[in-house]
Amino acid sequence: xxxxFKSSQVxxxxxxxxxxxxxxxxxxxxxxxxxxxxxLEHIEDCKYLIDKQKTFYFRLSLAAKDDPExxxxxxxxxxxxxxxxxxDMMDCMDAMVRTLENAxxxxx
Numbered sequence: 001x002x003x004x005f006k007s008s009q010v011x012x013x014x015x016x017x018x019x020x021x022x023x024x025x026x027x028x029x030x031x032x033x034x035x036x037x038x039x040l041e042h043i044e045d046c047k048y049l050i051d052k053q054k055t056f057y058f059r060l061s062l063a064a065k066d067d068p069e070x071x072x073x074x075x076x077x078x079x080x081x082x083x084x085x086x087x088d089m090m091d092c093m094d095a096m097v098r099t100l101e102n103a104x105x106x107x108x
Contacts, residue, residue, distance in 0.1 A: 002063075002067045002068070002069035002070060003067065004060075004063040004067045004069065005069060005070070010056075013055070013056050013059070014056070017049070017053060021049060024042070024045055024046060024049055028042070036107065043100045043101075046096075046100055047097055047100055050093050050096055050097055050100075054090065054093050057074075057077070057089050057090060057093070060073060061074055074089075077089050
């Protein structure tokens with residue numbers, strides 16, 4: 001494993017993203033029963049998760065310049081997002097945020 005992925009900060013960040021994702025996934029099951037305010041809060045939670053993912057992707061992109069494993073991970077992530085029509089992961093996450101913001105504007 002490369003130094004980037006061994007870093008305690010990276011490990012903590014990945015664990016935090018995973019924990020946040022799990023919390024959101026559990027809450028998503030209750031969307032039909034949520035009030036408008038709860039759905040809007042859920043949208044904000046989703047945007048918060050995406051922000052964490054953006055920060056990690058940015059760190060990954062910086063590490064990719066010097067770390068072959070980070071570069072490989074970045075390339076694989078970007079290949080996956082390009083299969084869905086996005087330029088890269090940042091483009092994909094920006095589109096997700098726009099979708100969430102539109103949902104919030106339209107009353108969720």
